Amino acid sequence: MAAFDIRSVTKWRFVPSGDGGTRRVLALSGVSLEVPERSIMAVVGPSGSGKSTLLRLLNRLEEPDEGTIGFAGVPLRELDVLELRRRVGLVQQQPAMFAGSVADNVAYGPALRGEWSATDLDRVGALLDTVGLPRDFAPREAQQLSGGERQRVAIARALANDPEALLLDEPTSALDPGAARHVLEAIRRVSEVAGVTAVVVSHTLAHARAVAQWAAILVGGQLVEHGPADQSLAAPQSPQARAFIEQAAEAGAEAEHDG
Amino acid sequence: MGDVGYQSIGYPNLALAIGFVVLAVVLARVERLGLEKALVIGSIRACVQLMAMGFVLVLVFEMDRWYHVVPVVILMVLVGARSAYQRVERKPPGLQAVMTGSIAVAVLAVMGPVVTVVLRLEQWYQPQYLIPISGMIIGNATTGCAVAADRLLAELTLRRDEVEAMLCLGASWRQAARASVRAALRAGWMPTINAITVYGIVQLPGMMTGQVIGGVAPVEAVKYQVLIAYMLVGAVAISSYLTVRLACSQAFTKAHQFAKWVHRGRPQETAVR
Numbered sequence A: 001m002a003a004f005d006i007r008s009v010t011k012w013r014f015v016p017s018g019d020g021g022t023r024r025v026l027a028l029s030g031v032s033l034e035v036p037e038r039s040i041m042a043v044v045g046p047s048g049s050g051k052s053t054l055l056r057l058l059n060r061l062e063e064p065d066e067g068t069i070g071f072a073g074v075p076l077r078e079l080d081v082l083e084l085r086r087r088v089g090l091v092q093q094q095p096a097m098f099a100g101s102v103a104d105n106v107a108y109g110p111a112l113r114g115e116w117s118a119t120d121l122d123r124v125g126a127l128l129d130t131v132g133l134p135r136d137f138a139p140r141e142a143q144q145l146s147g148g149e150r151q152r153v154a155i156a157r158a159l160a161n162d163p164e165a166l167l168l169d170e171p172t173s174a175l176d177p178g179a180a181r182h183v184l185e186a187i188r189r190v191s192e193v194a195g196v197t198a199v200v201v202s203h204t205l206a207h208a209r210a211v212a213q214w215a216a217i218l219v220g221g222q223l224v225e226h227g228p229a230d231q232s233l234a235a236p237q238s239p240q241a242r243a244f245i246e247q248a249a250e251a252g253a254e255a256e257h258d259g
Numbered sequence B: 001m002g003d004v005g006y007q008s009i010g011y012p013n014l015a016l017a018i019g020f021v022v023l024a025v026v027l028a029r030v031e032r033l034g035l036e037k038a039l040v041i042g043s044i045r046a047c048v049q050l051m052a053m054g055f056v057l058v059l060v061f062e063m064d065r066w067y068h069v070v071p072v073v074i075l076m077v078l079v080g081a082r083s084a085y086q087r088v089e090r091k092p093p094g095l096q097a098v099m100t101g102s103i104a105v106a107v108l109a110v111m112g113p114v115v116t117v118v119l120r121l122e123q124w125y126q127p128q129y130l131i132p133i134s135g136m137i138i139g140n141a142t143t144g145c146a147v148a149a150d151r152l153l154a155e156l157t158l159r160r161d162e163v164e165a166m167l168c169l170g171a172s173w174r175q176a177a178r179a180s181v182r183a184a185l186r187a188g189w190m191p192t193i194n195a196i197t198v199y200g201i202v203q204l205p206g207m208m209t210g211q212v213i214g215g216v217a218p219v220e221a222v223k224y225q226v227l228i229a230y231m232l233v234g235a236v237a238i239s240s241y242l243t244v245r246l247a248c249s250q251a252f253t254k255a256h257q258f259a260k261w262v263h264r265g266r267p268q269e270t271a272v273r
């Protein structure tokens, strides 16, 4: 069964045009995609291809202009949106930390619903373990953390809601290779152990290959390729996907030489 | 009040005060401030507007029917709300109606008890009381609403990522906007709190000064001013609270998402890449 069932989804965006008015751009165009339950799907594509937009539609931060999206067999519009967002966590590209400690951040969701709070150090500690942060981070001021540390606190914060699905927007982009490996490992673990479905946007093909069973390639708002990760990311069928993979592979090779 | 012996100003004597404006104009010219025109226009406007208001007040103060006085107050509310609306940079849909309603409610809520219980006027609509006191209330409420609404939008824009992160974790829009609402209300209330805090020290408020010059015993004038200070606090609190609450609900959809207008036209990080 599909965790997410995305059917012919189109999303327009309004961007400021040079003359002070606004211009319509097509952020997603007729995208249809199924994300299998309890699996990890990587979403790759060039900058501006609609990856973040797709994630924002999956937890109803925004509405599609056309098409429908279902979660666990139910159209999103029929679900209570606050309950949907507890069940479907979204970790943003550059996650904002809330004022307060790391523990306050991690416990934000459960505290909203009166389940447990930041003083429950066992729960906070266990979540920090999961994302590979030392437990003594709990009392630290969250807004003073580094980019990579924030990213991991944000993942822990999303996991605290005990979600059925996790949407991760470039979770490894701010991390060094060691930390990135740790986060990818954590994603795989929650997928395997807790049965969480994950949709992971990634710029780094190696990371996508390392973590995902399935892959989708977006170019210019269109889904140009999707299927098993090893096939779609290695030998895509469509010419646009192939062009993107070649470019990304070159860029990846350069990055490895640099660092 | 004329018999209590205030010093009347003759028009020729008043004209002498133009000297002060001339002095400012000369200074502006010497220092090349480019303010000469603004000074002249401002001075003329002050004179003309006040004279006009004087004539209106003569008419208004002669009113002895509630259905003559109340429309004047309504007009003042409408003009106040309009000016508050114009001072807001980014306007939620329906903001003018929201502000008009907020200020009207504040005027009713504050004037009602004061007129009936505190002042115990013979006729509740006596224009000598109703008009100037409403004017002060509306003026402060206008500033409070404008500042608060402006700040709300600035905060929501600045905190966009934080607010969305909260929404992503299952917060309702009310919960996610709490910090922005708080900042907006603080900003809206502060000018009035600051003003009354220095009443009697740095500032002798206009009405009290006026009454004392007009020959009212200072103790009586002081009581009025204290009353008015407290009324201002109440009116600003009520009006800006309502405005912020209602404007904030316009900034979100029923599905706890940002309304599109909040971020439309805002420079996009992703768009310029």
Ligand SMILES: Nc1ncnc2c1ncn2[C@@H]1O[C@H](COP(=O)(O)OP(=O)(O)OP(=O)(O)O)[C@@H](O)[C@H]1O
Pocket (backbone or CB within 6 Å): A013, A014, A015, A025, A026, A027, A045, A046, A047, A048, A049, A050, A051, A052, A053, A054, A093, B263, B268, B270, B271, B272, B273
């Ligand atoms: N808030 C927004 N307002 C207007 N336009 C937007 C907004 N966010 C994104 N866009 C536009 O929508 C399109 C898709 O953007 P999106 O952020 O989904 O791309 P992306 O694939 O995530 O890119 P990146 O890899 O750079 O994060 C782009 O053309 C972008 O300029």
Ligand SMILES: [Mg+2]
Pocket (backbone or CB within 6 Å): A051, A052, A053, A093, A169
């Ligand atoms: Mg993105």
